[in-house]
Amino acid sequence: GAVVSQHPSWVICKSGTSVKIECRSLDFQATTMFWYRQFPKQSLMLMATSNEGSKATYEQGVEKDKFLINHASLTLSTLTVTSAHPEDSSFYICSAREAGVVFGPGTRLTVT
Amino acid sequence: AQSVTQLDSQVPVFEEAPVELRCNYSSSVSVYLFWYVQYPNQGLQLLLKYLSGSTLVKGINGFEAEFNKSQTSFHMRKPSVHISDTAEYFCAVSDQRNTPLVFGKGTRLSVIA
Numbered sequence: 001g002a003v004v005s006q007h008p009s010w011v012i013c014k015s016g017t018s019v020k021i022e023c024r025s026l027d028f029q030a031t032t033m034f035w036y037r038q039f040p041k042q043s044l045m046l047m048a049t050s051n052e053g054s055k056a057t058y059e060q061g062v063e064k065d066k067f068l069i070n071h072a073s074l075t076l077s078t079l080t081v082t083s084a085h086p087e088d089s090s091f092y093i094c095s096a097r098e099a100g101v102v103f104g105p106g107t108r109l110t111v112t
Numbered sequence: 113a114q115s116v117t118q119l120d121s122q123v124p125v126f127e128e129a130p131v132e133l134r135c136n137y138s139s140s141v142s143v144y145l146f147w148y149v150q151y152p153n154q155g156l157q158l159l160l161k162y163l164s165g166s167t168l169v170k171g172i173n174g175f176e177a178e179f180n181k182s183q184t185s186f187h188m189r190k191p192s193v194h195i196s197d198t199a200e201y202f203c204a205v206s207d208q209r210n211t212p213l214v215f216g217k218g219t220r221l222s223v224i225a
Binding site: 034103 | 213216
């Protein structure tokens with residue numbers, strides 16, 4: 001079946017630094033990927049829609065200059081958290097729709 | 113925009129007892145409905161989905177759900193739960209195949225020995 005991978009699975013960074021999270025479709029091409037964020041003991045909230053070859057579409061309240069999304073190829077979308085702060089600590093999950101609904105395993109970000 | 117309501121934030125149940133996790137969605141012409149399970153510090157695992165056809169959907173781990181269009185519900189049941197079913201369960205909906213899923217707030221199922 002279709003598989004989506006994320007890298008890294010967990011990352012700890014210092015406040016003020018930037019972190020890049022990769023989302024890859026391993027055996028299919030994904031023209032559209034979605035990025036979600038999940039705070040502890042909460043549900044998944046859609047952050048943005050990533051479209052291959054074009055700008056991402058951000059949900060209301062999500063800072064596009066802070067959460068940079070690049071979808072440069074049909075198998076890779078990246079989310080960069082710029083100037084991370086402790087309140088950005090969260091579980092970030094990507095998904096692709098081309099092969100049904102496939103979610104990546106998630107990336108746990110901790111900002112100290 | 114679609115929305116999902118999971119009526120119970122927490123459901124405690126004794127081992128081997130039946131359980132029902134409730135989910136209601138906002139009405140739309142067409143809907144695709146999903147149930148996911150999330151164990152602590154892990155990603156989502158798809159339990160079952162309704163895309164079309166039979167309203168009774170059977171999933172993995174003994175779970176099943178019934179799509180009820182008139183009540184805009186997609187409740188999920190399991191006839192006999194195990195300790196290992198303790199987890200967070202999310203209901204999700206989308207109204208088109210290429211749109212993102214909208215998730216409910218989740219239901220914490222706690223199975224008591």
